[in-house]
Amino acid sequence: METTILVVEDEEKLARFIELELQHEGYKVEKVLNGRDALEKAVSVSYDLILLDIMLPGLNGLEVLRRLNKENPTPVILLTARDAVMDKVSGLDAGAVDYVTKPFAIEELLARIRVALKLHKGTRGGRMEQEQSVTGAESGIYRWGELVLQTAEHTVRYAGQAISLTNREFCLLETLLENMDIVLSRDILLEKVCGYEYAGETNVIDVYVRYLRSKIDEAFGVRMIQTVRGVGYVIRS
Numbered sequence: 001m002e003t004t005i006l007v008v009e010d011e012e013k014l015a016r017f018i019e020l021e022l023q024h025e026g027y028k029v030e031k032v033l034n035g036r037d038a039l040e041k042a043v044s045v046s047y048d049l050i051l052l053d054i055m056l057p058g059l060n061g062l063e064v065l066r067r068l069n070k071e072n073p074t075p076v077i078l079l080t081a082r083d084a085v086m087d088k089v090s091g092l093d094a095g096a097v098d099y100v101t102k103p104f105a106i107e108e109l110l111a112r113i114r115v116a117l118k119l120h121k122g123t124r125g126g127r128m129e130q131e132q133s134v135t136g137a138e139s140g141i142y143r144w145g146e147l148v149l150q151t152a153e154h155t156v157r158y159a160g161q162a163i164s165l166t167n168r169e170f171c172l173l174e175t176l177l178e179n180m181d182i183v184l185s186r187d188i189l190l191e192k193v194c195g196y197e198y199a200g201e202t203n204v205i206d207v208y209v210r211y212l213r214s215k216i217d218e219a220f221g222v223r224m225i226q227t228v229r230g231v232g233y234v235i236r237s
């Protein structure tokens with residue numbers, strides 16, 4: 001079945017650009033340019049995902065999100081302005097599954113869309129589909145000692161015990177596990193984990209590594225992520 005995404009963005013050029021990129025990825029796309037049309041469509045049609053700009057004429061994105069949640073809950077990724085921290089917080093509180101900060105690299109947006117679709121597959125219109133079972137080498141399952149990360153299910157367990165990670169912590173851990181025994185620079189990790197708008201702020205990665213160490217290394221008495229002085233980080237097999 002086709003995956004249908006509703007794009008809600010009042011900057012026409014940007015909306016058109018996103019539409020073309022998504023179509024290129026094989027998604028079916030509908031786009032609207034204001035909040036009222038967005039709400040009308042999203043209530044009557046069940047989309048797999050909605051990309052929702054917050055700053056919209058008429059009815060803003062957060063209002064659309066709140067009303068949509070009452071009438072036809074749908075996974076929503078918010079598009080927010082760079083410094084709108086309160087918007088991000090209110091957006092996540094209002095039930096958005098993720099947000100992407102403008103300006104964004106299209107690759108980052110596409111990656112977030114894939115994650116959101118994986119995580120929220122089958123939730124459209126409140127309908128639950130059976131979970132896919134994932135097996136085999138190409139299944140996105142990574143192991144390190146007692147630790148198991150499952151990409152499709154977005155879960156991390158240590159000796160069977162679930163570890164709760166934020167999206168970025170998860171993405172960082174997954175990137176390191178995917179590249180086991182390869183030392184990755186902070187710049188590379190930053191781009192993978194946060195997208196280009198953070199360029200230069202490589203200490204962001206140190207912060208996420210600290211979070212991961214406290215949730216995994218300290219919690220389970222292991223030394224998983226190693227610092228390579230002057231270079232970056234690595235997980236060794």
Ligand code: CA
Nearest residue numbers: 010053055056
């Ligand atoms: Ca806007």
